[in-house]
Amino acid sequence: MRRLRQQREWSQEELAAYSGIHHTQISRIERMQNSVGIDMIEKLAMAFGVSVGELLD
Template sequence: MFKPTSEAELRAMVAKNLRALRALRTMSQEDLAAVAGVHRTFVSQVERELKNVSIDSLRKLANALSVDVHVLLQP
């Protein structure tokens, strides 16, 4: 089982999963942001691993993508 050793690795996992799920649903960053109730630049920053994500924001993004929060944290 993969155990991330740094915050950077966790940010990378969230970014990768967010991009993949968004692409699978053919949603733009703007579409995802609108459904999640966050700003488009926030989605962009998360996907580029520039922003730490709070639990609340993870929940919003997961709900907008119709997945459980843990899916965004899986390797």
């Protein structure tokens, strides 16, 4: 997720705005301090414009 965000030159706040997930949650996910449910995975994939499978690869 961090790699995709950085490739797009998005801040965590921008990804939060695009995905509807709070920026502190984005930070925790990137630092692997939080587990991620399928609903969040789907929101992130939609924000990046990729499939869930691509996001998880």
